Amino acid sequence: MCGICGWVNFDRDLGAPDARRELADMTASMARRGPDDEGTWIDGIVALGHRRLAIIDVDGGGQPITLQEDGRTALVLVYTGETYNYRELRQRLAAVGHRFDTSSDTEVVLHAHREWGRRDPRAAVNELNGMFAYALWDTANRELLLVRDRLGVKPLYYYPTKHGVLFGSEPKAILANGLAERAMDADGLRRTLCSLADPGNTVFCGMREVRPGHIARVTRDGIQQIAYWQLTDSGHTDDVPTTVRRVRELLEDTIQRQLIADVPLCTLLSGGLDSSALTALAARFSDKRVRSFALDFVDYTNNFIPGPMCGTPDGPYVQEVAKFVGTDHTDITLSVDELMDQSVRAATLRARDLPLTSGDIDSSQYLLFRAIRQHSTVALSGESADEIFGGYPEFHDPAHVQADTFPWYGSRAYVNNTSRQYLDPGLLKKLDLPGYLDGQYRMALAEVPRLTGPASADPHERRMREVCYLYLTRHLPWLLDRKDRMSMASGLEVRVPYCDHRVVEYVFGTPWAHKTFDGREKSLLRAATADLLPESVVQRVKSAYPTIQDPTYDRKLSTRFATLLNDRNAAVTPLLSVESSRALLNASKNVRGVERILALQDFLTNYNVSLRI
Numbered sequence: 001m002c003g004i005c006g007w008v009n010f011d012r013d014l015g016a017p018d019a020r021r022e023l024a025d026m027t028a029s030m031a032r033r034g035p036d037d038e039g040t041w042i043d044g045i046v047a048l049g050h051r052r053l054a055i056i057d058v059d060g061g062g063q064p065i066t067l068q069e070d071g072r073t074a075l076v077l078v079y080t081g082e083t084y085n086y087r088e089l090r091q092r093l094a095a096v097g098h099r100f101d102t103s104s105d106t107e108v109v110l111h112a113h114r115e116w117g118r119r120d121p122r123a124a125v126n127e128l129n130g131m132f133a134y135a136l137w138d139t140a141n142r143e144l145l146l147v148r149d150r151l152g153v154k155p156l157y158y159y160p161t162k163h164g165v166l167f168g169s170e171p172k173a174i175l176a177n178g179l180a181e182r183a184m185d186a187d188g189l190r191r192t193l194c195s196l197a198d199p200g201n202t203v204f205c206g207m208r209e210v211r212p213g214h215i216a217r218v219t220r221d222g223i224q225q226i227a228y229w230q231l232t233d234s235g236h237t238d239d240v241p242t243t244v245r246r247v248r249e250l251l252e253d254t255i256q257r258q259l260i261a262d263v264p265l266c267t268l269l270s271g272g273l274d275s276s277a278l279t280a281l282a283a284r285f286s287d288k289r290v291r292s293f294a295l296d297f298v299d300y301t302n303n304f305i306p307g308p309m310c311g312t313p314d315g316p317y318v319q320e321v322a323k324f325v326g327t328d329h330t331d332i333t334l335s336v337d338e339l340m341d342q343s344v345r346a347a348t349l350r351a352r353d354l355p356l357t358s359g360d361i362d363s364s365q366y367l368l369f370r371a372i373r374q375h376s377t378v379a380l381s382g383e384s385a386d387e388i389f390g391g392y393p394e395f396h397d398p399a400h401v402q403a404d405t406f407p408w409y410g411s412r413a414y415v416n417n418t419s420r421q422y423l424d425p426g427l428l429k430k431l432d433l434p435g436y437l438d439g440q441y442r443m444a445l446a447e448v449p450r451l452t453g454p455a456s457a458d459p460h461e462r463r464m465r466e467v468c469y470l471y472l473t474r475h476l477p478w479l480l481d482r483k484d485r486m487s488m489a490s491g492l493e494v495r496v497p498y499c500d501h502r503v504v505e506y507v508f509g510t511p512w513a514h515k516t517f518d519g520r521e522k523s524l525l526r527a528a529t530a531d532l533l534p535e536s537v538v539q540r541v542k543s544a545y546p547t548i549q550d551p552t553y554d555r556k557l558s559t560r561f562a563t564l565l566n567d568r569n570a571a572v573t574p575l576l577s578v579e580s581s582r583a584l585l586n587a588s589k590n591v592r593g594v595e596r597i598l599a600l601q602d603f604l605t606n607y608n609v610s611l612r613i
Contacts, residue, residue, distance in 0.1 A: 002063070002080040003030030003051040003488070004156075005168035006135055007177065008144050010220045012163065014047040023047045025176040030169060032351075033080075033488045039063050041076055045164070046137050046144065049173075050078040053491055055378060056086075058262050061104035067114055073139055075114060079106045080169055081132030081154045082495065084257035089127060109134065121145050121215055122228035129257070131499065133210070135167060144218040150229045150501045151384070152197075152212030152477040155484060158223070159207045165218045170485075171204055171353040175607070181205060184604075185612040189575075190436045192355050192600060193420060196406065197477035198440060203354050205612065212477060229501065231469060233449045234509030240517050243510055247503070248528040254500040255281040255380075263377035266291035268494070269329070271317025272543055273522060273529075274382030274391070276325075278497060280532035282380055283325045291376060292327040294318040295368045297548050298335045309393070309544040317537055324534045332371045336552045339363045340560075345602070351489035355603035358482065359557075359595030360548050365486040373490040383483055384498045387471040388507050389522040390515045391542050395467060405441050407467055408475060418593025422581040424574075427613065444474050455511045464512035472508065554591050561585060561594040564601060571604035572597060574611070 005026040007014060014023070020042065027038055027049030034051025041048045041064040050063040067075040083089070086105035089112055094100070098111045109128065113136055117124030121136075131153035136145040146167055148156045158167040159174045166174045174180045181204075184192075188203040199211045210216045213229035238246060259265065259282060267279040269292040283290045294314065301315040315331075322329035338344065339360050348362045349355075372379060386392050394400035394407040401407060420428060448469045455461040480496065487494040497503075507515070507524065517523045521542055530538045562585060564570055565578055576597070585591065603609065 002053050003027075003033030003169040003173065004049070004078040004080050004133065004135055005030065005166075005173040006046070006048040006078065006144075007166050008046050008137075008164040008218055009161070010045050010142075010163050013044055015042050015044065019047065022177050023049050026166075026168060026173045027051060029172045029176045032491060033169060035491045037062055041066070041078075043073070043076075043139070045142070046076075048076060048078045048135060048137065053377070053488075053493060055082065055261055055263055055493055056104055061102055061106060063106060065102075065104075065106055065110055067110050075110055075139070076137040077106065077110045077113075077134060079109055079132065079134035081130055081134070081149065082258075082493075083109055083128050083130040083132060084254075084260065084500075085127075085129040087260075105130075110136075121147070121217075122226065125215065125228050129500065129502070131496065133169060142219070146210050146216040146218065148210040148212055148214060150213045151472075151480065151496075151499045151504065153480050153484065153496055153499055155481060156210040157202060157207055158210060158216060158218075160223055165223060171202065171207060172350075174207060175204075180207070182608055183610045183612055186431060187436075189611075189613060190431055190433060193423075193431070193433060193596065194437060195356075195408075195475075195478060196437070196440060197474050197481075199477075203356075204609075212473075230447075231449055231472065231505070231508050233452050234505065235453050236509045236511060236514075237453075238510075240514055243514050244524060244527045246506060247524050250500070250503045250506060251277070251281060251497070251528065252285070254497045254503060256285045257500075258380060258495045258497050259286055261378045264291070264375065265378040265380070266293055266372065266376040267327070267380045268292075268372075268382065269294045269318055269321060269327070270382070270543075270545075271314040271319075271321055271537065272382070272540060273526060273533075273537060274385035274498070276317075276321045276533050276537045277525065277529035278380055278382050279321065279327060280325050280529065283327060284532070290325075290327045292322055292325075292329045293368070293372050293375075293379070294329070294331050295364060295546060296331045296333045297364075297546070297550065298333060300546065300549065303549065305549055310546060311541055312543055314543065314546060317540060320534050321537055325532075330375070332368050334364055334367055334548075336548065336550050336556065338367055339548060339553065340556045346606070347489065348486065349599060349602050349606065351485045352482070353485070355596065355600045356478075356482075357595055357599035359592060359599075360553065361545060362482065362486060364546075364548070365483065366489060369487045369492045369494070370490040373492045376492070378493045378495060379487070381483065381494050381496050382498065383479060383494075383496045384476055385522065385525060386542070387468075387476040388498055388504055389525045390468070390512070391522045392471070393521075393542065395464075395471075396516070396521060401463060401467060405437060406444075406470055406474065408471075409437070418588075418590060419596040420593075421584055422576055422594065422597055424577045427575055430613070440474070441470075444470055447473070455513075461512050468508060468512075472504070557594060557598075558585060558591050560598060561591070564598065570601055572601040575600075575613070 037052040083105040133154035133156035
């Protein structure tokens with residue numbers, strides 16, 4: 001896992017001293033993503049930068065990496081992520097004459113493009129199994145390819161300029177170049193206030209994301225987005241027992257691939273079905289005793305109060321799984337003071353680069369990953385199983401399923417909904433957030449692959465196909481982005497085995513009746529892994545990522561927001577209804593909505609962002 005950045009200017013020599021300094025600044029901005037090494041490559045109109053977190057071929061896998069032909073440089077690559085099938089690809093490439101100087105997966109990707117991607121880069125990318133974002137410069141064609149993995153596990157941003165493009169793993173890399181403007185318009189504020197993955201809106205004016213499953217081709221004529229993967233209807237014909245067996249086979253193969261690393265590896269264990277199954281499979285296939293880590297808060301289990309999304313504390317289940325599977329387990333216990341520490345809040349904003357905070361979830365993840373990094377460099381996470389297998393309560397609530405909007409609105413979006421009540425009414429009218437969300441919803445629905453076969457005659461099956469698509473393309477990327485930012489800020493690589501595209505494709509194509517064949521959530525995953533787990537975990541109901549319940553946290557949050565409301569010069573003040581906010585703050589029983597307002601204030605100030613509302 002690393003950080004990449006670069007600059008193409010078709011009308012300028014980027015070898016000039018000032019351009020070199022800007023590339024150095026762009027590269028240095030991602031030092032936390034890649035603490036082990038750095039490298040740059042500049043040749044006329046193109047400049048590439050790389051920060052490395054060494055995972056595979058620790059000694060020989062430095063970047064940028066080049067491919068030579070006839071005594072000249074033909075291709076140059078900067079890459080972040082992992083290609084899990086690189087060993088098989090290396091054998092195939094070697095069999096047709098390719099020779100390798102390293103044992104890294106990065107060099108395999110480079111040769112894959114030369115062998116299979118000469119006419120169409122999609123042919124090369126489709127060979128890769130992994131999570132990745134990379135930039136490939138073709139010297140002969142004078143074109144840059146920006147490639148992002150199928151599910152969007154690894155981030156990749158770009159910023160079109162008059163004569164080319166800037167790009168980077170994070171917005172901060174692009175903003176380190178003087179050509180990038182630090183401004184946010186109404187669309188940027190709309191995304192800030194909505195928990196929604198909007199690939200066309202990065203908050204910063206002019207900046208874009210390479211969409212998951214896409215390639216951005218940059219030439220003198222402009223930038224073209226090319227899809228190389230998308231969810232389709234597979235015409236699933238397997239019965240339930242066959243489907244369960246196939247899910248188990250895919251998970252076993254995926255876990256074995258993702259255990260490959262030349263550095264210490266661990267799992268993230270919450271005591272839920274997803275992480276427990278993953279940990280059990282990792283323990284089964286690892287040649288070493290697996291380390292596991294769990295998040296906890298001071299006195300959390302003793303003072304736990306059940307809620308609609310979190311009915312039981314994780315702690316007892318974590319301990320039972322760790323004992324049952326035999327992991328070397330560690331709890332990371334956090335306090336209110338740690339979560340509210342201003343340096344931690346600043347670090348999470350710096351990691352996120354965007355005011356899309358989830359409050360104590362962001363800061364707890366950051367602190368958790370920072371602690372884990374003292375012991376391991378790679379962690380396996382159960383993220384995405386809920387989206388893939390149908391784990392959220394909304395999947396099983398007719399009111400949410402039939403709502404003519406994103407199913408998660410009206411329940412888990414309370415933080416964002418309550419943040420809006422502090423804004424100026426005139427601003428809210430101008431933003432028209434309901435209209436924005438409806439537009440995004442209609443756009444997403446138009447992408448859903450049509451259901452075929454016998455299930456297509458069932459209205460509920462058709463609707464559940466839409467719901468599954470919405471979660472995979474508009475909800476999951478938002479969570480993956482958070483996990484990537486919080487982990488990479490500490491130089492920790494988090495792998496997400498459930499995001500293996502083969503698993504996603506197979507389960508997405510499975511009828512909803514199969515996914516709920518036992519009348520519960522995540523039926524296929526439960527059946528496929530039940531033999532690996534304690535019965536209590538097999539039967540445990542979905543429990544959300546824990547948030548701190550200590551009332552001290554809310555009191556400190558209220559105090560911080562009250563201080564902000566008294567600062568007439570605060571950057572966010574023009575967006576607020578100050579007097580109404582004071583009254584709401586005093587009357588509200590739930591103040592978590594101010595988290596996003598506070599993050600927006602810090603974002604505008606620390607990033608020196610101008611508002612164009």
